[in-house]
Amino acid sequence: MKKLPIFIAVLFVAAVLAFSSFFVxxxxxxxxVLQFGQIKAVKEEPxxxxxxxxxxxxxxYDDRILSLETPEIEVTPSDDRRLLVDSFARYRIADVVKFRQAxxxxxIRLAEDRLKGILNAQLREVLGADTITSNTIISAERASLALRIRDKSRIEAASLGIDIMDVRLKQTFLPEQNLEATFARMRAEREREAADERARGAEAAQRVRAQxxxxxxxxxxxxxRQAEITRGEADAEKNRIYADAYGADPDFFEFYRSLDAYRKGLNGENTTMVISPDSEFFDYLKSNSGR
Incomplete structure (x- = not known):
């Protein structure tokens, strides 16, 4: 009976040792696997x-692809237009031995702090190059710039046992203190363009009005000119008709001319004429024959 507790204790110790000897x-x-801080084995297979x-x-250590958000940093491209750049990276631990030694x-916390320093340094180096302007950074070329940053950062991150899979530029914007000056410059440029357009429009309108x-x-x-020609032709036709009429019957023509003169001279209710009664003007009013 005394041996039973001893057996149970031995069995318990053996179970604890067996449980402590295996890991998943x-x-x-x-x-x-570390022994007194020294690496004794690497287990990469599940x-x-x-x-x-x-x-x-x-x-x-996590074997998955991890994400790292980097804090926004200020870069100064070749055109001296300061920009704030916000980026992120995806990485994985490629060599756990190097990672542990580093x-x-x-x-992970210390590794990511060092990785942020590497990424920020490469961001400033690539985006601050002499051939890079602010327009380049905000254009479609930003994808190629991100690839250059990834490739340069990957070389340095290899010493940490880390493989950088991807780097992306999320946002690119102006510092707050530069926004007002930039907006003022943009407004002045738009106003100048508007003034040029108005001047060109006024010039075109003046040409149209002059034309x-x-x-x-x-x-x-x-x-x-056409009216004068028409009137001249009408007067000529009238005179021709008068001449033909006069040539056909001179007496009737003189009678018609006298009646027309009476109509024009005696027009209106208050017409007053001072003329001798013996005047030839009244010849056709003195007798039935008009003589």
Whole structure:
């Protein structure tokens, strides 16, 4: 009976040792087996693995692609137009041994702090190059700039055991203190363009009005000339008719002319004529024969 508690205690210790001797590596992880801080084994394949209990420890690292948001930084392109750039990166731990040696017990937090420093330095170097302007950064070429930043950052991040998969420029905007000056310059440029457009429009309108005025003068002149020709032809036709009528019957023509003179001379209710009664003007009013 005394041996039973001892057996149970031995069995319990054996179970604890067995439980402490095995560990599981998830498919989303990589693991390092450490003995007194020294790396003894690297476990990159998922499954059950063995370690020496109480002597060796296991440190797990994420094997997935991770995201890193970098704080916005100010860059100065070649045109001296300062910009605030907001970016992010995607990375993964490619070499856990290098990663452990680089950050020790600092883990992901320390690694990301160093990675932010690398990315910010490359952002300033690439976006501040002599051939890069602010327009280039905000244009479609920003994708190629992001690739250059990724490639340069990847070389430095390799010493941390990190592989940078992608770098993207999320936002690019002006510092607050530059917005008002930039808006004022843009407004002045738009007002200058508007003034130029108005000046060109006024010049075009003046040309149109001058052409219209010249056309009106030409039309009036041509119409006046045509009217004079028509009146001349009508007068000529009238005189011809008068001449024909006079030649056909001179007496009737003189009678018609006298009646027309009476109509014009005695027109109106208050017409007053001072003329001798013996005047030839009244010849056709004195006798039935008109003589």
């Amino acid at each position: 590596v998830d498919e989303r992880q990589k693991a390092l 499954g059950l693995s063995f370690k020496i209990p109480f002597i060796q420890d296991v440190v797990y 950050v020790s017990t600092g883990g 219209a005025d010249r056309t009106v003068v030409e039309l009036k002149s041509d119409a006046g």
